[in-house]
Amino acid sequence: MREVKEFLAWRISGFLALFLLLLALAWLGWAGYSLLREREALYLWHLLPALLASGLLAAGLFTVQPNEAAVLVFFRRYAGSVREEGFHFANPLAQRKKVSLRVHNFTSDKLKVNDAHGNPIEIAAVVVWRVVDTAKALFQVENHQTFVAIQSEAALRALASRYPYDAEGKSLRGSPEEIAEELRAEVQERLKVAGVEVLEARLTHLAYAPEVAQAMLRRQQALAVVAARRLIVEAAVGMVEEALRGLEARGLALDEERKAAMINNLMVALVSEKEAQPVVNVGTLYT
Known part of the structure; x- marks a missing residue:
């Protein structure tokens, strides 16, 4: 397939062409009036060129709005684009097709796909885009807006299948900025x-599919509890070590049995979810 690239079409100011059109219309009116009055064939040779000139000048006038382009097609061949807003005159025999250069948003539907771990998830995204080459947008694809929608959803599906929903490292839920940049690329x-x-692509919806949502929620809660308990135990061990070093620094040496008992009591007091109940040792019954 031959690639078509945009280039600027020949055009002149529409006001100059409008002035010439008024002259041609005046010429046409004079020729028609003279022909009807004098009834001489000479005026017919003025009438036909004036009529042709008026028609061509009128057909070549067109306007371009801000953030819009006019694509010219002359006998089924691309003849250039006019991007400058205003009143213009170009090839009167060329067909003109308007292409919007405004920024557009495409919001995908909620797609159901499997992530990298095989878990079914629902995902959606918004893509912000604009046309930068009017020739490609008009001639390289059948309909550029439909093409944007289909390819954006295909890219979203491919991205979702490469990463897990939530995991250590890069994931759909844990790395939103990186995922957004990769989706845009x-x-x-x-x-x-x-x-x-x-211009931008970003996830707008991310969730587990309804049939696994409850199970995955319980799994996330269990992982959160395990992580919290691990943090509590690591902090408690640090505090016990610090307490033992403090006692040794003050000359209060403990034998191994008492040290073990102290470690046990401190760990229970620090790690237990319930309030610790102190036990006072008042000695033994028998001496």
């Missing part, structure tokens, strides 16, 4: 053939 790679620039 992948969508851009797919849409460059259509002359489209992707």
